[in-house]
Amino acid sequence: MKLKPLGARALVKMIEREEQTAGGIFLPDTARQKPQTAEVVAVGVSDEVKVSAGDVVVLARYSGTEVKIEGEDHLIVDTDDILGVVEG
Template sequence: MKFKPLGERALVKLVEREEKTASGIVLPDTAKEKPQTAEVIAVGDSEDIKVKEGDVVVFAKYSGTEISLNGDDYMILDADDILGVVEE
């Protein structure tokens, strides 16, 4: 199934964080925070959205709508909730 966001929205897949701290302590699932970085999978058709497919973005903590497609978890984010693009 394909999904195309409408307007100023982006479909993103969360980027998982490390499961260990810098000192080597393994974090249980209950201690992990929800990731705030994601890879852009698809973007809406608005000219105002500033990200493209493949970008890694940082988004606001309590934003987005979680969905499941083909057994994978994704989020739909409004353009206003995307705080920036991670550049390498």
């Protein structure tokens, strides 16, 4: 299934990172904060959209609507909830 976001929205796939404390302890899933970094999969057609597919972005915490596409978790987010693009 393909999903094309409408308007000023983007479809993103969250980038999971292992969380480790300063003392070197890896945190279990239940103790982790929601990830804020995602890869843009698709974008809506709007002059307000400033990102494109393939960009790695930082999202506002707890933003977006969760959707499952081909068994993988994604989010549909308003572009206002994209705080920045990771470069390099």
